[in-house]
Structure formats: structure tokens, C-alpha cells
Amino acid sequence: MIAGVRKAVATATPYVPGKTVEEVRRELGLEKIVKLGSNENPYGPFPAARRAMTEEIGKLNAYPDVSFREIKGLIGERFGLGPEWVAISHGAEGMLQTLGKVFLDPGDEVVLSRATYGLYREISLVMGATPKEIMLKEDLSVNLREMERALTGRTKLIWLANPNNPTGLLLPKKSVETLIKRLPRGVWLVLDEAYAEFASPEELPSVAKLLEAECNLIVVRTFSKAWGLAGARIGYALARPEMVRTIDTVSEPFNANRVAIAGASASLKGDEAPFNEAIAATVRERERVTKALLGMGGKALQSHANFIFVTFQADADEVFGKLLRRGVIVRPCGGWGFGSSLRVTVGTPEQNDFFLAALRGVLSGYGEGEA
Numbered sequence: 001m002i003a004g005v006r007k008a009v010a011t012a013t014p015y016v017p018g019k020t021v022e023e024v025r026r027e028l029g030l031e032k033i034v035k036l037g038s039n040e041n042p043y044g045p046f047p048a049a050r051r052a053m054t055e056e057i058g059k060l061n062a063y064p065d066v067s068f069r070e071i072k073g074l075i076g077e078r079f080g081l082g083p084e085w086v087a088i089s090h091g092a093e094g095m096l097q098t099l100g101k102v103f104l105d106p107g108d109e110v111v112l113s114r115a116t117y118g119l120y121r122e123i124s125l126v127m128g129a130t131p132k133e134i135m136l137k138e139d140l141s142v143n144l145r146e147m148e149r150a151l152t153g154r155t156k157l158i159w160l161a162n163p164n165n166p167t168g169l170l171l172p173k174k175s176v177e178t179l180i181k182r183l184p185r186g187v188w189l190v191l192d193e194a195y196a197e198f199a200s201p202e203e204l205p206s207v208a209k210l211l212e213a214e215c216n217l218i219v220v221r222t223f224s225k226a227w228g229l230a231g232a233r234i235g236y237a238l239a240r241p242e243m244v245r246t247i248d249t250v251s252e253p254f255n256a257n258r259v260a261i262a263g264a265s266a267s268l269k270g271d272e273a274p275f276n277e278a279i280a281a282t283v284r285e286r287e288r289v290t291k292a293l294l295g296m297g298g299k300a301l302q303s304h305a306n307f308i309f310v311t312f313q314a315d316a317d318e319v320f321g322k323l324l325r326r327g328v329i330v331r332p333c334g335g336w337g338f339g340s341s342l343r344v345t346v347g348t349p350e351q352n353d354f355f356l357a358a359l360r361g362v363l364s365g366y367g368e369g370e371a
């Protein structure tokens with residue numbers, strides 16, 4: 001440990017990102033590489049955002065509007081809420097970091113699933129809090145009942161991704177709403193809906209209603225996934241106005257840049273047809289790829305996000321390495337405790353075909369019954 005560094009920092013481990021195309025090209029010298037490891041949107045950025053971002057570059061000598069007035073208004077409108085219910089951040093990630101700072105003192109407890117987005121754990125550890133990790137159920141869904149049972153007088157936060165990463169599973173709307181309504185005073189649910197746009201709207205909890213009912217809820221969303229702006233880094237939270245004021249006070253003042261704000265605003269103001277078409281294409285392809293994986297003997301879960309969790313009777317790291325040599329980047333799930341599972345982003349039809357052909361090739365190398 002480096003002298004002087006906070007003790008809590010030593011307990012955290014670096015975030016493990018998916019491999020990048022540049023990395024794989026450097027390491028393997030391949031011509032064609034299809035990246036299905038980071039749940040990006042292959043159709044973005046959409047034309048309206050692209051135009052607005054290009055135009056905004058000329059204004060980069062000036063700081064952004066620190067009040068984020070326009071973008072807050074546009075986001076709020078989509079949920080039937082005013083701008084004062086919206087906080088902006090540098091990706092959803094930035095919002096999660098800020099929430100850690102808002103809530104967590106050393107010795108506090110947080111409750112989360114054993115297999116979920118890795119940052120919740122790391123943020124909590126860095127703040128000196130103790131993560132209580134709850135095993136998934138046998139069907140790999142989040143065990144809300146056990147999470148609720150794990151609450152103690154020291155619990156401050158529940159971190160919950162819905163749909164969950166890496167499984168893509170969505171919790172029943174009613175059970176999330178019931179949990180939220182039952183939260184004890186001083187315990188807050190951070191409901192991370194990074195992938196919500198890929199799920200059916202009617203299956204998602206009614207967050208605006210819950211917020212207006214003054215529940216202890218903070219909803220986190222992002223422009224990285226459905227809106228195709230992962231590289232721009234912009235996300236947001238929906239919360240009660242007094243909580244938004246607290247979040248805005250704690251977060252870095254200019255925590256979203258001009259280009260990102262321009263892209264996000266234009267996305268919400270501009271022609272939404274490309275966005276809707278991308279969602280529809282992703283959902284269509286998700287179902288097609290899921291079927292194909294099942295056909296190859298994989299146990300693929302029914303995803304509500306833009307990725308698929310699939311298990312074969314083979315070592316996932318090995319399959320990942322073999323796919324990599326064929327130019328396909330996926331995510332092996334050993335780090336989440338699933339040594340035979342892969343998480344595969346749903347790409348364009350052409351990318352998905354390339355992946356499925358590569359996987360067929362890899363699996364044909366295994367003995368019968370193994371894959």
C-alpha cells in the first residue's frame with residue numbers, strides 16, 4: 001500500500017472493463033473485430049445528436065451551463081416530472097460515485113446482489129462501507145426478499161440494477177414497488193435502470209409515482225446504452241427535489257461536458273425514429289440470438305437488456321479466448337462467479353451472425369456433451 005493513501009482505498013479493486021477493439025487489434029493483429037463485450041449500442045450516436053455534438057465543438061472554450069437547465073427539463077418531461085427532479089452526471093457511473101459520497105460513512109452497510117454491476121461494491125468499499133452481498137436465486141434472479149432481510153440499523157443503501165447486469169433479468173414490477181414502499185427511514189434504494197429502455201415500459205416500476213409519494217428512491221439512468229452515447233459520458237438521476245439539490249451540491253460542478261449535453265439534449269428534442277428503430281432492432285436480434293444460442297445447447301436467459309447471459313458446459317475464459325482469436329469480443333462471467341457463462345452484447349444482425357458463426361466454430365472443437 002502506498003504511504004498516505006486511505007485504508008478504505010486499499011480494499012477496492014480496479015474496474016475490469018471489456019476488451020477494446022484497439023487492444024485486440026494490437027494483441028492479435030486481426031483485421032475484423034466485432035466488439036460485443038461492453039453493451040454498447042452499434043446504431044448510435046443518432047443523427048440529431050451527431051449534428052448537435054459537431055456544432056458544439058466550436059463552443060468548447062466556454063464552460064457548460066452549470067445549472068444544466070435545458071437537459072434537466074427535457075429529461076424531466078419524459079417522466080412527467082419538472083427539472084428540479086433531475087440531476088446530471090458524468091455517465092451513470094458518475095452518479096453512482098456521487099451517491100456513495102452522499103450516503104456512506106465508514107462503518108455503514110450497503111446491500112447488493114452477489115452478481116451485479118461491479119462498481120456498487122467498489123464505490124462502497126472506497127467510502128469505508130461494508131457490502132452485504134446477497135446470492136441470486138437458483139433461476140439467477142435477484143433475491144429481493146433476502147436483500148430486505150439483510151437490512152440492519154446500519155444499512156444506508158440498497159444498490160439494485162433492474163434489468164440486472166450480467167443476467168439481463170428484470171424483477172417483477174410489483175415486488176420492486178413493494179420493496180420501495182417498505183423501506184425503513186434512512187435506507188435508500190438506488191435503482192439503476194441503465195438498460196431500462198430495452199425492457200417493456202409496462203414492466204418497469206412506476207418511478208415518477210414512487211418519487212412523488214416521497215419514497216426513499218433514487219433512479220439512475222444513462223445515455224450510454226439505448227441512446228448510443230457511451231463515449232460522451234452522460235447519465236442522470238431522478239430523485240426528490242431536495243435530494244437532487246444534495247446530489248448537485250456533492251457532485252463536481254461541471255460534471256457533464258458541453259458535447260455530451262448537446263448530444264443528449266438533441267437526442268431528446270430531435271427525430272426519435274432512429275432511436276426507436278435501434279431499440280426495435282436490438283430487441284428483435286436479442287430474441288433471434290437467444291434462440292440460436294439455445295439451439296447450440298447453451299442455457300440462455302430471457303434478457304430484458306441489450307445483452308444475453310448464456311451458459312455452456314465449457315470454461316468461459318477458454319471460450320472467450322477462442323472467440324477473441326476469431327475476432328469476437330464477449331465478456332466471460334467468471335468474475336461474477338459464473339465460470340461457464342458469457343455475457344454477449346446484442347449487435348447488428350451482421351455482427352451477431354459473425355459472433356454465432358465464430359461460436360459454432362469454437363464449440364465444434366469441444367467433445368460431445370462438453371458444449
Ligand SMILES: Cc1ncc(COP(=O)(O)O)c(C=O)c1O
Nearest residue numbers: 091092093117161165194222224
Ligand atoms: C448496470 C449498469 N449501471 C451503470 C453502468 C454505467 O453506465 P455509464 O456508461 O452511464 O457510466 C453500466 C455500464 O455498463 C451498467 O451496466
